[in-house]
Amino acid sequence: MLKKNVASFRYAFHGIALLLKTQANARFHLLAAGVVIVAGLYLNVSTLEWAILALTIGSVVAAEGFNTALEFLTDLVSPDYHELAGKTKDVAAGAVLITAFAAIGVGILIFGPKIAAIVL
Numbered sequence: 001m002l003k004k005n006v007a008s009f010r011y012a013f014h015g016i017a018l019l020l021k022t023q024a025n026a027r028f029h030l031l032a033a034g035v036v037i038v039a040g041l042y043l044n045v046s047t048l049e050w051a052i053l054a055l056t057i058g059s060v061v062a063a064e065g066f067n068t069a070l071e072f073l074t075d076l077v078s079p080d081y082h083e084l085a086g087k088t089k090d091v092a093a094g095a096v097l098i099t100a101f102a103a104i105g106v107g108i109l110i111f112g113p114k115i116a117a118i119v120l
């Protein structure tokens with residue numbers, strides 16, 4: 001049982017490594033997450049704000065992961081051109097974009113007033 005759980009974790013971490021190795025977007029999102037964490041430390045965000053930032057970062061990176069998994073699967077099932085394959089990839093990419101827009105909104109709401117207080 002424990003052996004199986006350890007193996008499942010190993011596969012999952014292999015998936016994360018694959019995501020970062022093959023997807024420039026995922027690496028960019030991780031870099032952006034690093035910038036957000038440094039900014040959060042510098043600007044003293046509250047516990048609730050950290051929780052919102054953690055969920056936001058997680059949702060963007062996870063969406064990128066689902067998108068990549070769908071791309072792999074689509075390329076396997078439909079290596080040749082097919083309208084449905086295109087729609088699948090477009091919708092998956094759109095879902096990532098939605099989370100990215102939401103993340104920008106969260107960033108503005110949390111960091112905007114703190115930056116304004118310093119600058120203005």
Ligand SMILES: Nc1ncnc2c1ncn2[C@@H]1O[C@H](COP(=O)(O)OP(=O)(O)OP(=O)(O)O)[C@@H](O)[C@H]1O
Nearest residue numbers: 023071078079080081082083085086087089090093
């Ligand atoms: N098999 C296919 N049939 C039809 N359209 C496809 C197919 N593969 C890709 N496309 C179209 O080309 C677009 C780009 O596909 P691609 O596989 O390069 O995805 P991508 O989002 O650029 O991936 P990556 O993150 O690897 O750069 C898709 O969003 C889709 O509109």
